[in-house]
Amino acid sequence: MLAEIRSLNEECGVFGVWGHEQASQIAYYGLHALQHRGQEGAGIVGTDGEVLKAQKGEGLVNEVFTLEKLAAMKGKAAIGHVRYATAGGGGLENVQPLLFNSTSGSLAVAHNGNLVNANQLRVHLEKQGSIFQTTSDTEVLAHLIKRSGYDDVEESVKSALTLLKGAYAFVLLTEDKMMVALDPNGLRPLSIGRLGDAWVVASETCAFDIIGAELVRSVEPGEFLTISDEGLQLDKFSYAGKRSICTMEYVYFSRPDSEIDGINIHTARKRLGKQLAREVMIEADVVTGVPDSSISAAIGFSEESGIPYELGLIKNRYVGRTFIQPSQDLREQGVKMKLSPVRKVVEGKRVVMVDDSIVRGTTSRRIVKMLKEAGAAEVHVVISSPPIKNPCFYGIDTSTSGELIAANHSAEEMRELIGADSLTFLSVQGMVESIGRREEGPDCGHCLACFTGNYPTDIYPDTKLPHEKEFVQTGGSLIGKGV
Template sequence: MDRELHEECGVFAIYGSKNAASMCYYGLHSLQHRGQEAAGILVKDDCEFNIQKGEGLVTEVFDTSSLLKLKGDVAIGHVRYSTAGGGGLANVQPLLFRTMQGSLGIAHNGNIVNANELKRELEAQGSIFSSTSDTEILGHLIKRQEGHMIDRICLSLEKLDGAFAFLILIENALYVARDKYGLRPLSIGIMPDGAYVFSSETCAFDIVGAKYLRDVEPGEVVRVKKDQLLTKKYTQAVSDTMCAMEYIYFSRPDSDLDGINVHTTRKEAGKQLFREAPIDVDVIIGVPDSSISAAIGYSEESGIPYEMGLVKNKYVGRTFIQPTQEMREQGVRMKLSAVSSIVRNKKVVMIDDSIVRGTTSKRIVHLLKEAGAKEVHVRIASPAIKFPCFYGVDTSSMDELISNKMDIDKLCTYIEADSLAFISEAGISRAIHGNSTTSKCSLCLACFNGDYVTELYDSFENN
């Protein structure tokens, strides 16, 4: 895909494990693809809260000695890619609120679209914010409510609009909640020792040895207290509209979303892409890593062989500095290499999962032609991204999106491909839900068609 598109965040929690911090560490490590800028773990031991967080990968923020210091049987964790609120240590989660009434920890995946409106209201009532993260809003809202904690949380969540999966830790309970639209995934699992786990993706359950139980429902709050689950809907105005990009790009291929395996949906998208945009070529290649499944599907449907024509260097540093255009070009070569013996003198179909700004697609096409490919035809296993996402994905400006400014012919010329085609909206919906007998959800396709599932408040002001 066009590498400027960035993941959202990932959350993981465990309740009732003597090794809570270590299990949380492994869970976050399996969710690292959802955010590489920062990580944090908050642990509760009796009524004591201990937190460690920092900027960097999970393995950079934590080591054995630091995990041993995080004692407790309940933990919530977070991996971050900054979207709303920007970066910086103050925005690294979980956020910990210490008050006279007790401590409160919060971790959040997603984006609150009415955040500015709520911040103005809260500041007018005397709230002071210590970060620019919209996650902090929920902490202030909860502290301003009265009654039992679950009722305070429900009243607060009702005020939020947008996409979210929240983890909320207090002295005697863990709460998890999912937005009423079901835009962001959140699943429940159980460990062999009876500990409950919660994760943005089910792939984390496999890593820690947990069994998947079910998804948190849209508009649902789940409380774990004294090893018992209690659930409550904070609103009845729910839909089930999973972000399509979770299937197309964000989630790991070994995760299941709404009962559907991600690898399977990507492979089906590749098959559908061939049906919609066939081409007579010699070889099919996929851009690593998230496009490999779609490339396999395109190959299976077409009968054209799939080959590893591009190789990804997994050891390129996250913070590789590219101060000049020459170094930026070299940076692409460091991250991706074309296998000349595979593509030389061949007509090639390059399968990718999306195009955002077009610059990386152009460089990869150039890379393949430099390696000797006679023709490079580009097929994209998602519809063209024409509209910003305000639900936790880093595409919040019209100016960033090349498909908003160019039609397919102009874009094809720009990236120097021999042909270009995107899968249709109907095609991607069919690929995701066509073979499912269990899925209840529809898809949010707003970044493709501008049909947003929420009101956008002031989100378009800077576009």
């Protein structure tokens, strides 16, 4: 999600299946459908009811796993994870699921999100004697579970979850059960489905489609599910807070064929484009979208404005998302490898370029330049979300406002920096209304922190703002030294 979203980096994806004779193979296909959520590492842990076995590695799903590896993981249940290193750094040791062994049994943990109090908890646990093997905040949960004092693993997990703050969708596996939990604000998407007699859970519903599973429903905030040979048991580990689903899931992260709380992503993005066309009046000859996440919004903009939609930009299908590259220099080079303008479509034309966001601005600048070099007479950039002005602490790698072009420049300065003839953003109200969530309140169940600065959870003093300034949140605002 950064650099106009192509640079915004995803939070990761989790998958789980219980009660299928080819569980590890099912997990492989589920992770393949979630590949867009993380390309730095992938892992699967399976159980045959007696022992947990793990396979994981750095790279894409089809690079990490082979038929031989999957065949060796025979069992009825498995959990999996695809990773983008938003917190904790890279390295094989941080690739999930994390697997822990003890005298009382084994536990595997897969996590999507980010814990805002992970550093505080880690310091506390280390003072009590814990030794951490990774730099991932996910490992904190395992240590809390072990120190909970409960003999029952489900009670231990629920007790540990109450100490966590931030965004988290957890899938956990022991030898005889799978457990699923979503944070009290529901910041991350998580759904449960059925595949015959088996239960499946995934960050996105598109993973159900690839394996032929049927969506049952979204996991509720604060909900705790236990799945075993005895069936599905529903419980709560926390009272549900104010629902605050990450808005960028609708705008950018999720695949167009996924659903979140009954809302199809493609349809929501088309409505964003239509609303954008209603909010801005541009005289132009052609509308084009930046592949792939902006295509739906571009179609909506075209339909509402009456300006013809054309494929003005073509994506190289053999190059992954540019945010797969951890460094900015590699991301910039990736733009040239990834996108090509269609000269005969844009040459001599006034082009409306629809994108879903601008984060750092690097990618937008390069795309505008490519279009003009291909002969575009004018390039008008329209963004189907508001300016991203505030850092995210919930699993997206924009942890400082220094990275965000909108936090440091006016709209006119941004237009000049990216070289566009005009630059327009969608309003916050227009975005929220277009997505169509029905929760009460002005934010309709969205997390809008990156746009408005109103964070749905407390942000702790050991979480840093730009230049490492300490801050805390009070009443939805950030207060700290120099802030």
